[in-house]
Amino acid sequence: MGRRLTWRRTDLSVGPVDAALALLGATVESTTEDGTVAVRLTEVEAYGGSDDPGSHAFRGPGRRNATMFGPAGLAYVYFTYGMHWCLNVVCCPDGEPGAVLLRAGEVTRGLDLARTRRPGASDRDLARGPARLTRTLGVTGAADGVDLLDAGSPLRLTARAPTPAEVVWGPRVGVAGEGGSTPWRVHLAGDRTVSVYRPATPRRKPTAFG
DNA sequence: CCGACGATTTCCT
């Protein structure tokens, strides 16, 4: 069952779970004035809409998540923890929210440039985590809303991959509450660039007693 | 190896 290895928008307009599977093994490529870096995706996570408490779209559209309600194939990029960018692929028909978070991958092009963006990191760790991946690719909020299926975009999806032989589904990383147990994280089995699983960790608020 | 914690800012309630 060979699969076409080029993208059509309808390939991604299939909801977050199916889109997550379609994106595994595929390549994201970023071009800046410094050059081009490409990453082969080894780990992604699905996020839904009003029925998914773990999703940014759970409470409807707002300033940050507006792109999630756009057409499939757009990049939804958000800023979190005061310092990190995360990159998603929008994966539902226009007006319906849903996205796939790109969590980890392997650098397959532009290794020298990637290394300069992540000083001190091992090659294995260059894109091993959602914020590491955006740093390695040079992705920031400027890429929010970019069409990933346009070959002329600075950030784009290039090759699809054959259906992975073996994938592993599990709970999403860092998602608290009801959405925390939904097994919508998926990665290539046995791949060393997959990030380490961590449950959501509530942080202790500072007390008057130190 | 492992768990704890601080950094730092945006967004929503």
Place this chain on the structure above:
DNA sequence: GGAAATCGTCGGT
């Protein structure tokens, strides 16, 4: 006001 789809560092075992 508080939580957040994280990461690097630090200290202990």
